[in-house]
Structure formats: structure tokens, C-alpha cells
Amino acid sequence: MAARIELLIRKLEQFRRLSFDERQVLENVPIDVQKIDTGRDLRRDGQRSSHCLLLLDGMVCRYRTMQDGRRQIMSFHFPGDILDLSSLLLGRLDHDIEALTPLEVAPIPHATVLGWITHEPGLGRLLWQDTLVDAAVFREWVVNLGQRSAYTRTAHLLCEMAARLQAVGLAPDQTCTLPVTAAELADATSLSIVHINRVLQELRSKGLVEARGRTLVLLDRDGLRHAGGFDPGYLHQRAVPAA
Amino acid sequence: MAARIELLIRKLEQFRRLSFDERQVLENVPIDVQKIDTGRDLRRDGQRSSHCLLLLDGMVCRYRTMQDGRRQIMSFHFPGDILDLSSLLLGRLDHDIEALTPLEVAPIPHATVLGWITHEPGLGRLLWQDTLVDAAVFREWVVNLGQRSAYTRTAHLLCEMAARLQAVGLAPDQTCTLPVTAAELADATSLSIVHINRVLQELRSKGLVEARGRTLVLLDRDGLRHAGGFDPGYLHQRAVPAA
DNA sequence: CGTCGTCTTGACCAAAGTCAACGCACGTGG
DNA sequence: CCACGTGCGTTGACTTTGGTCAAGACGACG
Numbered sequence: 145m146a147a148r149i150e151l152l153i154r155k156l157e158q159f160r161r162l163s164f165d166e167r168q169v170l171e172n173v174p175i176d177v178q179k180i181d182t183g184r185d186l187r188r189d190g191q192r193s194s195h196c197l198l199l200l201d202g203m204v205c206r207y208r209t210m211q212d213g214r215r216q217i218m219s220f221h222f223p224g225d226i227l228d229l230s231s232l233l234l235g236r237l238d239h240d241i242e243a244l245t246p247l248e249v250a251p252i253p254h255a256t257v258l259g260w261i262t263h264e265p266g267l268g269r270l271l272w273q274d275t276l277v278d279a280a281v282f283r284e285w286v287v288n289l290g291q292r293s294a295y296t297r298t299a300h301l302l303c304e305m306a307a308r309l310q311a312v313g314l315a316p317d318q319t320c321t322l323p324v325t326a327a328e329l330a331d332a333t334s335l336s337i338v339h340i341n342r343v344l345q346e347l348r349s350k351g352l353v354e355a356r357g358r359t360l361v362l363l364d365r366d367g368l369r370h371a372g373g374f375d376p377g378y379l380h381q382r383a384v385p386a387a
Numbered sequence: 388m389a390a391r392i393e394l395l396i397r398k399l400e401q402f403r404r405l406s407f408d409e410r411q412v413l414e415n416v417p418i419d420v421q422k423i424d425t426g427r428d429l430r431r432d433g434q435r436s437s438h439c440l441l442l443l444d445g446m447v448c449r450y451r452t453m454q455d456g457r458r459q460i461m462s463f464h465f466p467g468d469i470l471d472l473s474s475l476l477l478g479r480l481d482h483d484i485e486a487l488t489p490l491e492v493a494p495i496p497h498a499t500v501l502g503w504i505t506h507e508p509g510l511g512r513l514l515w516q517d518t519l520v521d522a523a524v525f526r527e528w529v530v531n532l533g534q535r536s537a538y539t540r541t542a543h544l545l546c547e548m549a550a551r552l553q554a555v556g557l558a559p560d561q562t563c564t565l566p567v568t569a570a571e572l573a574d575a576t577s578l579s580i581v582h583i584n585r586v587l588q589e590l591r592s593k594g595l596v597e598a599r600g601r602t603l604v605l606l607d608r609d610g611l612r613h614a615g616g617f618d619p620g621y622l623h624q625r626a627v628p629a630a
Numbered sequence: 631c632g633t634c635g636t637c638t639t640g641a642c643c644a645a646a647g648t649c650a651a652c653g654c655a656c657g658t659g660g
Numbered sequence: 661c662c663a664c665g666t667g668c669g670t671t672g673a674c675t676t677t678g679g680t681c682a683a684g685a686c687g688a689c690g
Contacts, residue, residue, distance in 0.1 A: 190620075208530050211616070216533040218526045230523070233516045238523055238621040265508060272515045273476045279518060280473070280481055282525030283461045287451050289532040290459040290577030294646070326669065334533030336647050341670065357655090358668085373454070377433075378481040537678070569637070579679050584638065600688085601636085 148175050148200045148250065151224035154312055156270045158382055166264050173256060175200075180247040187228055187241040195251035197227040202247035203323055207331065208239045217332040219281065220244075220305060220324075224312045229275055232257055245323045280378045289334055292373070297333050298343045299372030302353070306362055307376050320362040329360075347371070391418050391443045391493065394467035397555055399513045401625050409507050416499060418443075423490040430471055430484040438494035440470040445490035446566055450574065451482045460575035462524065463487075463548060463567075467555045472518055475500055488566045523621045532577055535616070540576050541586045542615030545596070549605050550619050563605040572603075590614070 149170050153162060162170075177200060180186065186197060186204065204221040218239060221227055227241055232254050261268030284304070288297050305322055309315040330340040344360075347353045352368050354361040362368060392413050396405060405413075420443060423429065429440060429447065447464040461482060464470055470484055475497050504511030527547070531540050548565055552558040573583040587603075590596045595611050597604040605611060 206526075208526075210530075210534050214534055216530045218529050230519045233512065234519050234523070234623050236620065236623075238623075239526065261512075262508070265505070265511075268508075268511065268515075269476065269504075272511070272518065275515065275518055275522060276473045276477050279522040279525055280477070282522055282529060283449075283451075283482065285529045286461050286525060286532060287453075287459045289529060291453050291457055325667095337669085338648075338671090339646055342646095345670085355669085377479065380477050380479075380481075568635095570635095580637085581639090581680080582678055585678090588638085598637085 155224040159270055159273050166267055169260055169264050175250045177248050180243050182243055182246055184243045185240055187237055189240050191237050192235055193231050195253050198250045199223050199225050200248040202245040206239050206241050215331050277380050284378045294335050294343050296372055299368050300374050303368050303372045303374035311381050318365050322360045398467040402513055402516050409510055412503055412507050418493045420491050423486050425486055425489055427486045428483055430480055432483050434480050436474050438496050441493045441495055442466050442468050443491040445488040449482050449484050458574050520623050527621045537578050537586050539615055542611050543617050546611050546615045546617035554624050561608055565603045
């Protein structure tokens with residue numbers, strides 16, 4: 145299963161080609177695949193840990209629960225993402241991380257990651273770049289929550305998810321299937337379930353999306369892009385990598 | 388004016404004590420102080436640059452302007468902050484940066500910063516930590532915009548600003564003066580000016596804040612903390628540094 | 631003294647939330 | 661194989677939070 149580290153390599157190669165040595169360092173990491181059920185929390189608010197989690201398969205969200213039980217999803221993550229890079233340098237986590245689908249993750253000891261960046265400082269820079277992109281995505285969410293209407297906001301979020309899936313080769317054609325429920329979209333857009341439902345109806349009536357069981361299918365990426373005023377520049381992706 | 392780099396040092400020492408060599412590297416940087424007027428843009432959306440800006444005095448915000456002219460402020464910055472660290476590794480900026488007060492900034496060439504992190508990898512780690520904290524702050528803004536009411540949201544924002552000023556020794560006592568207008572708070576909280584005005588009135592009526600010309604005085608930090616449900620954990624500050 | 635930017639107020643409006651009931655599909659166990 | 665329960669989606673009626681518009685006050689500064 146060592147091939148799985150390819151996901152991380154592909155993600156980092158969004159920034160620049162890796163050198164032979166850099167690839168070697170990553171490919172030599174023993175990958176210990178763990179399976180996790182839908183709904184399980186991978187990490188809890190306040191937790192310290194000695195490993196980072198590399199997501200190999202499935203989808204995950206980070207969220208914070210308020211005192212009154214409402215919750216705000218802060219980000220979604222896809223295969224190739226390192227879920228809690230912040231635990232490496234910051235210690236305590238300030239949010240929860242939950243499995244939205246059945247998952248495969250690989251815990252990578254902090255010591256291993258520190259080894260990477262010591263022996264190959266270039267890798268450290270790439271990981272730092274990754275956290276800068278993360279920050280850019282959070283900024284975009286601030287704009288999205290602050291300035292866009294329910295309809296535009298939802299479309300924008302769907303575009304972002306599609307663009308990120310495509311970047312790691314998981315949404316090769318125009319369509320794209322997202323394993324999210326209306327409740328999860330509501331928590332991410334900070335709309336009520338009732339209202340996100342009305343928004344999704346509108347998106348469906350325009351032929352932009354389609355509901356299939358517990359998943360949402362994006363039918364018309366350009367239409368969604370237009371509906372959400374989506375400009376992918378903030379994702380700082382290079383050209384779409386070859387499938 | 389070389390003493391000014393002390394601000395950055397103090398900021399980084401929020402994470403850990405610097406070694407003698409690390410201090411040396413930073414203290415040897417020639418500081419070229421530039422003065423900037425209120426309202427000027429320091430950086431524009433899409434811009435590339437060859438320098439990072441170290442803020443020495445004054446207050447700054449990052450924002451994005453929408454097509455319809457509304458704008459969303461994404462963050463405020465205080466002395467000691469590096470304003471566009473992302474330009475170092477990501478190239479194109481995805482937002483504007485504006486002076487909210489008269490400013491003193493020091494441009495630091497990218498090459499210089501790259502030199503720091505090459506010769507003292509520990510400094511690179513500290514700067515990376517700084518961007519992780521930045522990201523944590525953005526996440527908190529997502530929660531703030533998504534889940535908190537106008538009143539709570541505003542109080543929370545004020546608490547955050549006070550806590551960050553205090554961390555660099557600029558709000559030593561219980562009170563704290565912020566050079567922000569209602570319009571700027573409105574753009575940051577994504578409330579209308581009219582509504583933020585009503586919120587500020589309520590905060591004033593409870594003795595939590597006071598308006599003095601173009602500045603806002605925080606009178607009762609504990610009261611604000613309570614009003615905003617503020618928990619500073621996400622700022623990942625160590626104990627308050629000695630004044 | 632006038633002007634400009636900022637703050638303030640009140641009346642009205644609209645986007646999104648809440649509540650409550652219902653439907654629908656799926657899975658499990660009798 | 662059907663009955664039931666559970667989780668998710670849907671709908672309509674009503675409410676609330678905060679937005680919009682418009683007018684006026686205040687205060688700093690040339």
C-alpha cells in the first residue's frame with residue numbers, strides 16, 4: 145500500500161515538481177492504513193497528539209460545536225490532505241475532526257514529519273505552502289459567509305469542493321459526486337436545514353445539481369461557477385494535473 | 388531604528404525563546420522604515436511582490452472587494468505582524484491590504500527571509516507556526532460569522548483584537564484603545580453600518596466600550612469576554628509576556 | 631462658517647430561521 | 661414478507677434578525 149503516499153506527492157506537486165531525493169524520503173515512509181467508520185471523530189477539540197493523519201480515502205470535515213449545540217463546519221478534506229498539520233507545531237487542536245464517509249487514514253508520527261523537513265528543507269517549505277493555501281481557503285470562507293447570499297454561497301462552496309477534488313484527480317470529468325448530506329452543507333454554509341433544502345431545490349431546478357441518496361452530483365460545473373461567482377485563484381493550484 | 392525588529396522577535400517568542408544565533412540573524416537585518424498614510428493600499432489583489440512587509444506601527448486590515456462594491460475585511464494586523472508572508476511562498480496575493488491608521492512598515496526582501504530560514508531552520512518553523520495561528524484566527528472568524536449573533540460577534544471581535552494587542556505589549560492595562568470606525572467594524576463583522584451602530588450602543592449602555600472620536604475604547608475586558616463568549620485558546624498564545 | 635465624514639434615529643422591508651407536520655426510503659427484526 | 665423505526669428530505673405558516681432608505685445631528689478641520 146506504499147503507493148498511497150502518491151496522493152500526498154501529487155498534492156505537493158501542485159506547487160512544484162519534487163526532486164528525486166524528496167520523493168525518496170516520502171516513499172520510504174511506512175504507511176499503516178487504518179479504517180474508520182462514518183461519523184467517528186478522528187480528533188477532538190483540545191486534544192494533543194503525536195501523529196499527523198494523512199487522509200487516503202473518504203471525506204472529512206473540521207468543525208466546532210457551540211454551547212447551544214449548533215455547529216460550524218470550517219473545512220472539508222479530501223484524499224491527499226494532511227488533517228492536523230497544526231498539531232505538529234501548535235500542540236492543542238482547537239476543533240473537532242469527523243469522518244463524513246468510511247475512511248482510510250495513515251497516521252504519520254510527528255517525528256517522521258520533523259525528519260522530512262530536517263533532511264529535505266524543501267519539503268518543509270512545501271508543507272508550509274500547504275498551510276498557506278489552507279489559510280487562503282479559510283479567508284475565502286470568511287468572504288463566503290460574510291458577503292454572499294444563501295444561493296450564491298452554496299454554489300460557491302460546491303465549486304470549491306469540486307475544484308479541490310479535481311486537483312487530486314478525483315473528479316476527472318465534468319460531473320462530480322460529493323458524499324454530503326443537506327445537514328452537513330447547512331453546517332458549512334451556516335444556513336438552516338430548511339433553507340439549504342430550498343437552495344438545493346433551486347439548484348436542481350436549474351439543472352446544476354442532482355440528489356442521489358446520500359450524495360450530491362454536480363451536473364454543470366460552469367453553471368455552478370457562474371451561480372457562485374467562483375474564481376479558483378485563491379486555491380493557488382497550478383494547471384490541472386494529468387489524470 | 389534597529390530596535391524595531393524587537394517587535395517581530397517578541398511576536399515569535401510567543402512560541403518559544405529564541406536562541407542567541409536566531410536573535411542575531413534577525414537583529415542584523417537592515418530596517419528601512421517607510422511611512423504610509425491612512426487609507427492607502429499597501430498591496431492589491433493579484434499583486435506579486437519581492438518583499439514582505441513588517442508592520443512596525445499602526446493598524447492594517449486585509450479585505451476583499453466584491454463586484455457590487457461591498458467589502459469583507461478578513462483580518463486586522465498590529466505591530467510585529469508580517470503582512471504578506473503568503474507572497475513569499477504563494478506568489479499572487481488574493482486580497483487587498485489597507486492602512487487603517489498612519490503606518491510605519493519595513494519592507495524585508497524575500498531573499499532575506501529565505502536566508503533566515505535557510506541558516507536558521509528554527510526560524511522557518513516559527514514563521515510557519517505564525518501562519519498556522521493565522522489560519523486558526525481565520526477559522527475563528529468563520530465560526531464568528533457563521534454562528535454568532537450581531538452582538539456576540541462584535542464583542543468577540545473586540546476581544547480578539549484586545550488579546551492580540553496585549554500579546555505584543557500594546558494594551559498593558561485593562562483598557563485598550565482601537566483605532567477603528569464603525570464602518571470598519573461593519574465590514575469585518577459583515578453587519579450594516581446601521582446595525583453595528585445599534586450594537587455599539589448596546590455595548591456602551593452596558594459600560595463595556597466607549598467611543599472617542601475615531602477610536603473605540605474597551606473599558607471592561609472581562610465583560611466583553613463574557614458578552615462575546617470569547618475563549619482565547621485559538622490564538623495559541625503563551626502566558627502574557629512581561630510588559 | 632461651511633463642508634465632509636461619521637454617527638444616529640426611525641420606519642419599513644426582506645432574507646433566512648423556526649416550528650411542526652408529513653413523506654419517503656432503507657434496514658432490521660418478528 | 662411485512663411492520664416498524666429511524667434518519668433524511670420536504671412543505672407551509674409564521675417569526676426574527678438584521679438590512680435598507682432617508683433624514684438629521686455632530687464634530688473636526690480647512
